[in-house]
Amino acid sequence: MTVRFGLLGAGRIGKVHAKAITASSKAQLVAVADAFDKAATDLASQYGAEVRTVDAILKASDIDAVVICTPTDTHAELIEQFSRVGKAIFCEKPIDLDVERVKACLKVVDAEGATLMVGFNRRFDPHFMAVRDVIEKGEIGVVEMVTIVSRDPGAPPVDYIKRSGGIFRDMTIHDFDMARWLLGEEIESVIAQASVLVDPAIGEAGDYDSVSVMLSTASGKHATISNSRRATYGYDQRIEVHGSKGAVLAENQRPVSIEVANASGYTRPPLHDFFMTRYTDAYAREISSFIDAVESKSPASPSGLDGLIALALADAALTSVKEGRAVKVS
Amino acid sequence: MTVRFGLLGAGRIGKVHAKAITASSKAQLVAVADAFDKAATDLASQYGAEVRTVDAILKASDIDAVVICTPTDTHAELIEQFSRVGKAIFCEKPIDLDVERVKACLKVVDAEGATLMVGFNRRFDPHFMAVRDVIEKGEIGVVEMVTIVSRDPGAPPVDYIKRSGGIFRDMTIHDFDMARWLLGEEIESVIAQASVLVDPAIGEAGDYDSVSVMLSTASGKHATISNSRRATYGYDQRIEVHGSKGAVLAENQRPVSIEVANASGYTRPPLHDFFMTRYTDAYAREISSFIDAVESKSPASPSGLDGLIALALADAALTSVKEGRAVKVS
Amino acid sequence: MTVRFGLLGAGRIGKVHAKAITASSKAQLVAVADAFDKAATDLASQYGAEVRTVDAILKASDIDAVVICTPTDTHAELIEQFSRVGKAIFCEKPIDLDVERVKACLKVVDAEGATLMVGFNRRFDPHFMAVRDVIEKGEIGVVEMVTIVSRDPGAPPVDYIKRSGGIFRDMTIHDFDMARWLLGEEIESVIAQASVLVDPAIGEAGDYDSVSVMLSTASGKHATISNSRRATYGYDQRIEVHGSKGAVLAENQRPVSIEVANASGYTRPPLHDFFMTRYTDAYAREISSFIDAVESKSPASPSGLDGLIALALADAALTSVKEGRAVKVS
Amino acid sequence: MTVRFGLLGAGRIGKVHAKAITASSKAQLVAVADAFDKAATDLASQYGAEVRTVDAILKASDIDAVVICTPTDTHAELIEQFSRVGKAIFCEKPIDLDVERVKACLKVVDAEGATLMVGFNRRFDPHFMAVRDVIEKGEIGVVEMVTIVSRDPGAPPVDYIKRSGGIFRDMTIHDFDMARWLLGEEIESVIAQASVLVDPAIGEAGDYDSVSVMLSTASGKHATISNSRRATYGYDQRIEVHGSKGAVLAENQRPVSIEVANASGYTRPPLHDFFMTRYTDAYAREISSFIDAVESKSPASPSGLDGLIALALADAALTSVKEGRAVKVS
The missing domain is CATH 3.30.360.10 (Dihydrodipicolinate Reductase; domain 2)
Structure with a gap:
């Protein structure tokens, strides 16, 4: 199985993850979304991916997993949305700066049985x-x-x-x-x-x-x-x-x-x-580990709970x- | 000036100090006191010193300074006694395990204007x-x-x-x-x-x-x-x-x-x-520093106050x- | 300019160079040749390149440079052939085990004004x-x-x-x-x-x-x-x-x-x-340096003479x- | 047994050996000889030894061993002399700059069955x-x-x-x-x-x-x-x-x-x-090893042969x- 990726956020860390996804023989970068058109276009064209909106990625049938590298205050909402459509989620830390908001988010993740990995790269x-x-x-x-x-x-x-x-x-x-x-x-x-x-x-x-x-x-x-x-x-x-x-x-x-x-x-x-x-x-091994988890349908680690603690x-x-x-x- | 020493306590650390005193060209080990006769005799004979009682050392006119390596609960009392007879004092840490006792002891040291160094060897x-x-x-x-x-x-x-x-x-x-x-x-x-x-x-x-x-x-x-x-x-x-x-x-x-x-x-x-x-x-440099302080009549460091703090x-x-x-x- | 590559030899070291070529934004791996069909096919398919014969690569108008990773006894001959068709050449060391053969080969390289780099990776x-x-x-x-x-x-x-x-x-x-x-x-x-x-x-x-x-x-x-x-x-x-x-x-x-x-x-x-x-x-920097030399039409180093010495x-x-x-x- | 030493040469290296001899509980520095009176006197007085001539040391019944730290061109001659009077010899390297002279010297050492150690301190x-x-x-x-x-x-x-x-x-x-x-x-x-x-x-x-x-x-x-x-x-x-x-x-x-x-x-x-x-x-361990050899009447190492080779x-x-x-x- 090839894990097909949507990347949300084409900034500094988004670029790092795009490179890691592309370097894996088990993954493919399908689409890139960014609030800044040029950022998305540049990154997408470098790796032969498409530019799409977040909404389009949410609905896409050719995408299995997303990497969330958008600003922190969008993380929890995006995790919830992508949990609900059954996509595996890698999210940069933190999920949110507010513990209660994180707890609410993780409830949704649990309820949906979604795969969520938090970016503790170290x-x-x-x-x-x-x-x-x-x-x-x-x-x-x-x-x-x-x-x-x-x-x-x-x-x-x-x-x-x-x-x-x-x-x-x-x-x-x-x-x-x-x-x-x-x-x-x-x-x-x-x-x-x-x-x-x-x-x-x-x-x-x-x-x-x-x-x-x-x-x-x-x-x-x-x-x-x-x-x-x-x-x-x-x-x-x-x-x-x-x-x-x-x-x-x-x-x-x-x-x-x-x-x-x-x-x-x-x-x-x-x-x-x-x-x-x-x-x-x-960073490269982190994405590789996420790809392995998605491919083998096993729990991703570090988990949302790790992020909460x-x-x-x-x-x-x-x-x-x-x-x-x-x-x-x- | 040669600093003439009395050593109180001929145990493990006493031996270390005896060696350091003897190695200095500015110092001489005159007398050793220990509750155990044999310990005092062995150490004294190795370095050509005499065996004396603490009392004899207190009263000795041929002794300028003492090194206190006796059990901790005797330190404060000995410091006070030797302060009063005007001898310079090097004392192994701690002065006492009780802060108030240390304060009382240091009051005597100050009142007598005694030279006191505490053994923070590091x-x-x-x-x-x-x-x-x-x-x-x-x-x-x-x-x-x-x-x-x-x-x-x-x-x-x-x-x-x-x-x-x-x-x-x-x-x-x-x-x-x-x-x-x-x-x-x-x-x-x-x-x-x-x-x-x-x-x-x-x-x-x-x-x-x-x-x-x-x-x-x-x-x-x-x-x-x-x-x-x-x-x-x-x-x-x-x-x-x-x-x-x-x-x-x-x-x-x-x-x-x-x-x-x-x-x-x-x-x-x-x-x-x-x-x-x-x-x-x-250990060697510590005693050397004490000898320098005694010889030059300058304050010894670390001081009693350092020990107290x-x-x-x-x-x-x-x-x-x-x-x-x-x-x-x- | 994108430097278009033909790779001669799909063995252990050929794979290393294929990866380095592909990782460069200034280069493209166009074709792979190997005496063993399967080796060539596997490597070519991994990087989206074609399988061709050495002869086809010699004559190809869509190839600017070759990387020679074939057995040592073929190096000198291949260097001469590719020099004559004006392609830039990266050759694994040694050019040949015989000094006279190397000298003869370098004479051809010089006469043709070819770009030749020898693989002293260190x-x-x-x-x-x-x-x-x-x-x-x-x-x-x-x-x-x-x-x-x-x-x-x-x-x-x-x-x-x-x-x-x-x-x-x-x-x-x-x-x-x-x-x-x-x-x-x-x-x-x-x-x-x-x-x-x-x-x-x-x-x-x-x-x-x-x-x-x-x-x-x-x-x-x-x-x-x-x-x-x-x-x-x-x-x-x-x-x-x-x-x-x-x-x-x-x-x-x-x-x-x-x-x-x-x-x-x-x-x-x-x-x-x-x-x-x-x-x-x-290895990655070596190929990168070769690509830079080819792209900028400057002499490649280490040169054939370095290999000879x-x-x-x-x-x-x-x-x-x-x-x-x-x-x-x- | 206490090994009683004569020191020949009170220069830089002589001082080092004097210190090592004195620090040993098995040895005693009895006499110091040096062409310069003051050098001999200073070193002798520091360690409570006597000043003597080389001749006096040769004939002394209260000296068991000598340490030779004189100029190189005197080494072989001194080794021979002290071998003949049955004293153990520690000699700074080299025995001589001429291989034939060293061989001749070692012949005397062997004939006399003398103890000779050469100063390869490392x-x-x-x-x-x-x-x-x-x-x-x-x-x-x-x-x-x-x-x-x-x-x-x-x-x-x-x-x-x-x-x-x-x-x-x-x-x-x-x-x-x-x-x-x-x-x-x-x-x-x-x-x-x-x-x-x-x-x-x-x-x-x-x-x-x-x-x-x-x-x-x-x-x-x-x-x-x-x-x-x-x-x-x-x-x-x-x-x-x-x-x-x-x-x-x-x-x-x-x-x-x-x-x-x-x-x-x-x-x-x-x-x-x-x-x-x-x-x-x-340096300290070297002299210590020599003292052990003399005391136990076992061969000293490194030997004269080591020096020759x-x-x-x-x-x-x-x-x-x-x-x-x-x-x-x-």
Whole structure:
């Protein structure tokens, strides 16, 4: 079976997914929709697809699955619509910035028995996958403490930040998902600290740019997350898991692995400076995994529920910062 | 001037200090005191020193300074006694497990104008010193986030744990001191999580073996500490400081730096398995710094106040765990 | 302009080039030829190309360039034929195992003014390119000593070895080219050592499996090459250049960059175990560079002359082993 | 038994050995001799030893062993004299720059049954010892190829070079010894290349500053040595051994192991800049090993024969450069 795709949204991330779909021998990009005609036309013509409206894709009999890369505030509605017409859905995170809206959306998805996958791309990074593999093989025994460092090369525009739902829902949400995925047990308590250290304009927009989070599970496992909106040395993405028999860590990625030595010392180049080059492989594997799920009619993962839980953790973190206390999540 | 030393306590750490004193061209080990005659005699004879009682050392005119390595519950009393007779004092941490007792002791030290240095040996580790040097030179800009991972190879006997004051006062106290030393700003708020993951007997003794701590300062700087009483891979001691212009980190230390490659991969040997081999250089430099302070009649650092603040942070962490909230320290 | 391609040879390496051609927005794979019908048909259908004979491709007006991936003994003849019909030629190394035959072939190429590029893929590895970039920017001053370690995961079948022209012409030839490329000066003298340490069958086939080579230039620069047909830890490919102001090195590549720590130490996974996964990026960039040369009608590099010189160095190395002396090359 | 030492030569290396002798609980520094009174007096007084003449030490009944750190041209004569009076001898390399003189000297040593150890300190470096340990445990199978990179931070004064016997006898001699020690089989053939790239004055003095050497054994094992008199990044000392089942390598040593990250990349400090700080541990262990040999009346290693063979390899390398051919050694 070839999975026939409609792509909703031909922006930056839409292009990444279009490439991944086309590269798969099991999938075909049939149609592209975008509010901007030119964006849709350019992307469609590059890959031999058609330009269609969202409505046309909804009704199309030659489309099995959609990839939703439109603005966040359209996600929940689109998921509901495509659930009702029986198409498999891949949606970029988040489903919505409001937990209640997400819950309502997932009710529809469940009622329709729709296939829904949420875009937590980091689960598909080959290095992080290898970390999880080590855990699952029991090489480090029982997981005890997860440490995640996640820093962006630079802060996004303040306009973006205003619409983002705040750093916990926009940035840390990836790390909440990674923590759950690596702990292998649900998180019970969230404690967070947040400051504005990078840019006062971020504080004026009501957000933070530097946060630390501690998570714990019922059995007492810990996870620690450190986020900053700016790292001069590039896109700093490290995870480390300490267990009863050992530990495993994923190193940072660099575009080239050379080293220059001189009187100043030994210098390796900075890290990747952009999430798209850092996670190129992850994006490709993510779509590949979705295609496999659709083709084999098996549940897609990470699921809508994974998206909901990560969002709830973000909300809890914000509450923790505001109230200076540990916040229980259920 | 040669600084003439009396050593109180000829146990494990006393031997380390005896060696450091003897290796210095500016110091001389004159006398050793220990409750166990044989311990005192063995150590004294190895370095050509005399065996004396504590009282004799108190009254000795040929002794300028003492190193206190006796059990913790004798520290405060000894510091007060030696302050009153005008001898310079190096005391192993902690001064006492009770903050009020420490305050009372420091009042005496201040009143007598005594020289007191507290044994936070990690400040003298050459790698950590190099980290601080990078910070002080402004190479990473303004410090924003300090990350400390500190894990012991294995838990001490439960008997030790019962007398230790608990993991925050016994183990994390070093990391509280490191965090302050690296942040360059006083800590204002402490949040902690604690579990028993390594050994239930530690829990039965009323203590924890796995803790995570977050600290913040008035200006919003963060520090994160991760502790475990057991790491199969050795004595895991890492610090990392992220700032506005860059970051600096100290790598773990290994007894030998070789790598073996075969079909299983590339393997480097485990870390040091004992704090004394890990911090050999630090112990030597620590005593050297104390000798310099005594010789030049300048204040010793870390001071009694540094010891007090670290202990207060440990208390705050314990309160945070018990009450599930951020605890302010003043 | 779109460069329209004919692919000669649909084997392992032919498939790699077909993928690279198709991935380029400036190129199109028009036709595939292979002695085995099924190989040609499978590859052509995957990329929407036609199956044609070599003769048909020679005469085709809709083909601008060919990629030659046929057996080595057909290369020179095919290069001559396609030179005469004005098509640009990319040919896998070597042009021929016989230096005189290569010279004759290049005479035809020159006479026809044909575009010819030889497949020394390693020049296009991003890490090695970064090394060269560092050299060209003057960051390490004047190049003095190049060190190349190049070891295969395992020896090829003895049947392959018998037809390969021997280890110097088959394997070291890549390192001769790298040495020239990095030294930035022609090699004047070759000294080599060779043994059979891996598999006696290789010795019985008249070849070696373990060789060391030293090269020198007129100005006294050195290069050292170490080759083995077997490395249990994977495909070991390192280069290092020492100069008057510093040094630069390219580290080995691993499929995943994780590290597992336990009581045995810290282990990173083995290296890539196959040249095609190790040099995936290099193959893509190589064809991309050829397409650029054809499109812009500029000379392709590495050239036929580069191929000839590397082969002459291989011949000199063999002579050096046999005669136990330094062999001059001109 | 306490081994009672006389030290001949109170210069730079004499001081290092004096410290090592004094630090041992099994040895005592009894007397120091030096042509310069002040040098002898300073060193003797620091360690509570006496100043004596060489003659007095020769005749002393309270001295068991001598450490010879006098100028090279006195070594052979002193070894012979002290052999005849039955004292154990540790002599800095080389015994002499002339192979025939060394042979004559060793004949006396043998005839007298004297204990003689030659100062190839690198055999006692803990990292290199760990490499050899891995080999001896069979972890990498049969040794096939040894790669040694050895570069000095900067060239010594030309005056020193003139008296040094040339780079092969002065610098590479350490690497010849390491190669033998790691190959575990005698070297049969030497091929070398040598240039003047660092400083023309070295060439004018009749020496080289950049050399590459290839060695082979009867069974076909290889070793490669790369030497330069100058490395801007510090004292570059690496060994790597490739075998049938794997490989082992010793990394370079740095004074501090920190890393600074910023927009220019990740920088670790340069290597040690002086052989004495690089090989501090090696010097201490070397003397310790000599003391053990004297105390237990077992043969000392490396022996006089080890010194002779390394010198013969240096001579062979020089012949190889001059005659452009492989030189057999027996």
